[in-house]
Amino acid sequence: MENNKHAIYGEGLTRIFQRGSEKLYALRGVDFQISPGEIVSIVGRSGCGKTTLLNMVGCLDTLSEGTLYIGNTEVSRLKEKDLIKVRRENIGFVFQLFYLIPTLTAYENALLPLLFARRLDKKEKVKEIFQKVGLGERLNMLPSELDGGDMQRIAIARALVNEPKIILADEPTGRLESKSKEKIFGLFKKLAEDGLAIIIATHDLGLASRADRMIRLKDGMVVN
Amino acid sequence: MKFILFALKNLLRNKIRTLLTVLSIAVSVTVLFSLLSFTKGYEKGMTSELGKMGYQIMIVPRGCPYEAASLALSGGKIPNYFDYSVLEEVKKIPEVEIAAPFFMSAIIRPDEDRTDIYFGMDENMFQMKKYWNIKGSYFKDENSLIMGGDAAYIEQTDEPGQKFYVREKDREFVVTGILERTGTKDDGFFFIPLKAAQEMFGQKDRVTGIAIRVKDPTLIPTVVEQLEKLPDSQVITMSQLMGTMMNLVAQAKTLILSIIIIAIIISALGALNTVLMSVFERTKEIGVMRAMGAGREHVFQLVWVETLVMALISGILGIGIALIGMGLVEKIIKKLLPLAPQGSVVSFDPNTLLICLGFVILVGLVAGIYPAYRASKLKPIEAIRTE
Numbered sequence: 001m002e003n004n005k006h007a008i009y010g011e012g013l014t015r016i017f018q019r020g021s022e023k024l025y026a027l028r029g030v031d032f033q034i035s036p037g038e039i040v041s042i043v044g045r046s047g048c049g050k051t052t053l054l055n056m057v058g059c060l061d062t063l064s065e066g067t068l069y070i071g072n073t074e075v076s077r078l079k080e081k082d083l084i085k086v087r088r089e090n091i092g093f094v095f096q097l098f099y100l101i102p103t104l105t106a107y108e109n110a111l112l113p114l115l116f117a118r119r120l121d122k123k124e125k126v127k128e129i130f131q132k133v134g135l136g137e138r139l140n141m142l143p144s145e146l147d148g149g150d151m152q153r154i155a156i157a158r159a160l161v162n163e164p165k166i167i168l169a170d171e172p173t174g175r176l177e178s179k180s181k182e183k184i185f186g187l188f189k190k191l192a193e194d195g196l197a198i199i200i201a202t203h204d205l206g207l208a209s210r211a212d213r214m215i216r217l218k219d220g221m222v223v224n
Numbered sequence: 225m226k227f228i229l230f231a232l233k234n235l236l237r238n239k240i241r242t243l244l245t246v247l248s249i250a251v252s253v254t255v256l257f258s259l260l261s262f263t264k265g266y267e268k269g270m271t272s273e274l275g276k277m278g279y280q281i282m283i284v285p286r287g288c289p290y291e292a293a294s295l296a297l298s299g300g301k302i303p304n305y306f307d308y309s310v311l312e313e314v315k316k317i318p319e320v321e322i323a324a325p326f327f328m329s330a331i332i333r334p335d336e337d338r339t340d341i342y343f344g345m346d347e348n349m350f351q352m353k354k355y356w357n358i359k360g361s362y363f364k365d366e367n368s369l370i371m372g373g374d375a376a377y378i379e380q381t382d383e384p385g386q387k388f389y390v391r392e393k394d395r396e397f398v399v400t401g402i403l404e405r406t407g408t409k410d411d412g413f414f415f416i417p418l419k420a421a422q423e424m425f426g427q428k429d430r431v432t433g434i435a436i437r438v439k440d441p442t443l444i445p446t447v448v449e450q451l452e453k454l455p456d457s458q459v460i461t462m463s464q465l466m467g468t469m470m471n472l473v474a475q476a477k478t479l480i481l482s483i484i485i486i487a488i489i490i491s492a493l494g495a496l497n498t499v500l501m502s503v504f505e506r507t508k509e510i511g512v513m514r515a516m517g518a519g520r521e522h523v524f525q526l527v528w529v530e531t532l533v534m535a536l537i538s539g540i541l542g543i544g545i546a547l548i549g550m551g552l553v554e555k556i557i558k559k560l561l562p563l564a565p566q567g568s569v570v571s572f573d574p575n576t577l578l579i580c581l582g583f584v585i586l587v588g589l590v591a592g593i594y595p596a597y598r599a600s601k602l603k604p605i606e607a608i609r610t611e
């Protein structure tokens with residue numbers, strides 16, 4: 001199969017966790033696609049499989065069954081080592097709890113992916129990205145000196161430095177008050193306009209409904 | 225920003241914990257460095273002291289080697305004597321260049337807590353002490369006395385010509401010379417003519433030992449072989465003597481070294497524990513790093529570098545403390561050691577520094593492997609899971 005159109009193309013995505021002797025289907029044959037420039041929201045109750053889906057398409061975990069393309073690369077059969085490469089080149093993660101490193105400044109946090117990719121030559125770009133996500137000159141502040149909205153901006157800046165094609169955001173506004181929430185969503189909109197594919201898993205139906213498309217999960221399956 | 229800086233910042237997160245770990249490694253390194261410096265210095269001190277003696281062989285009446293050794297180095301009362309017939313025998317050996325008889329004895333004054341060592345000698349011994357710098361002159365008559373540098377200091381004698389009275393023996397000497405300090409035991413002695421010593425201690429025509437200089441150091445074994453045939457005598461070569469001393473020191477060193485090794489292993493385990501705890505505390509961060517494109521090797525490297533940096537800081541600190549405390553160690557060791565050479569027993573040696581640094585790096589590398597391995601094995605999805 002060729003996948004020219006989609007940033008992600010997945011068919012029959014299934015992830016089974018072993019719970020003692022029981023099999024737990026966190027994802028059960030989910031079909032999923034997203035195109036560049038599109039924002040897709042994933043909603044559903046806690047435990048329905050949102051995070052698992054993001055982890056699958058983010059190549060953080062391997063599928064039990066199904067076929068998955070990231071761009072033109074089929075990743076469903078790749079080894080851990082190659083998955084890291086695909087991840088590094090294509091995907092940026094944003095988490096509910098930001099997960100910034102408290103001892104590093106905003107700038108250093110955003111720089112980390114370049115360190116791992118051995119691309120520190122591109123570090124000038126970080127300042128540009130800071131402008132873009134609205135952090136301006138707050139380069140040398142520690143995460144603890146900033147509010148939640150700004151911390152999430154650092155996390156987004158960090159997700160952007162490797163110039164990914166896809167942003168995966170797991171409940172990115174779950175810990176933010178409504179004003180920051182709006183701004184962060186606005187930022188995602190802006191990034192989508194630049195051609196990034198953005199997937200947001202969220203509890204917040206109001207926010208989810210403003211995505212280009214909304215996918216509802218229940219017990220690891222898509223419901224319409 | 226480099227990996228190493230990142231590692232350093234991680235270490236600073238829990239400053240107290242890191243500090244305690246660093247201190248425990250540093251203390252071990254301090255002791256290790258001091259011990260190694262001491263052994264080096266001791267060897268040097270002994271070699272130079274023995275080299276200055278001017279003779280390679282000594283014979284003394286039979287006794288245990290330790291006694292003989294202590295006699296040669298520290299001086300003291302020797303209970304057994306030779307008569308001159310032995311000296312004649314020694315002089316017959318063709319390879320002997322000089323045979324210098326001496327008579328050594330001590331006067332102890334318990335009330336003053338002092339022991340004065342009288343060393344009776346003749347021109348032959350003086351020949352061997354060519355390196356002596358005497359203020360004044362060699363013996364002029366039977367009542368002459370030469371004071372070692374320290375002895376003169378204690379007696380507050382700074383000019384030759386002063387009188388010196390030995391009240392125990394009701395004997396008066398005139399100081400003809402004062403020795404400049406030599407850095408050997410000579411500094412503490414009172415040198416008097418051989419005959420005067422024999423008389424003063426009531427042992428006419430007897431000697432407590434004979435110092436022998438051989439014409440050529442390669443002839444030492446030949447001479448030793450012939451000397452060993454003499455009855456009731458014991459032959460000590462200076463190299464042997466040094467060997468005995470060094471053996472004693474080596475035994476003590478082995479013991480201390482094993483204690484240090486255990487201390488280091490314990491502190492290495494402490495380092496391992498510290499880093500492992502910090503890995504567990506950072507599970508989520510490590511998961512996120514993996515999500516951001518860090519490979520297993522990056523995580524491994526990071527944790528390993530952290531341990532290594534911690535070990536290196538400890539090592540540098542430990543060596544620093546040892547260097548600052550060198551003078552103190554010197555004093556303590558000299559107090560404890562019965563046969564310390566007069567010169568410095570602790571010496572700085574770049575090799576010792578390298579050994580200690582190398583050792584501490586090894587500790588860091590080894591202690592870091594397990595935590596680094598554990599960290600690199602963390603699965604990103606498990607690490608990041610919130611529930």
Ligand SMILES: Nc1ncnc2c1ncn2[C@@H]1O[C@H](COP(=O)(O)OP(=O)(O)O)[C@@H](O)[C@H]1O
Nearest residue numbers: 017026045046047048049050051052053605606
């Ligand atoms: N690593 C894991 N091991 C075992 N079970 C898991 C694991 N991750 C998720 N699950 C289970 O899979 C189901 C889906 O979880 P998740 O994708 O986290 O849901 P959501 O993000 O929608 O709350 C849940 O029942 C959860 O307990």
Ligand SMILES: [Mg+2]
Nearest residue numbers: 050051052170
């Ligand atoms: Mg979730």
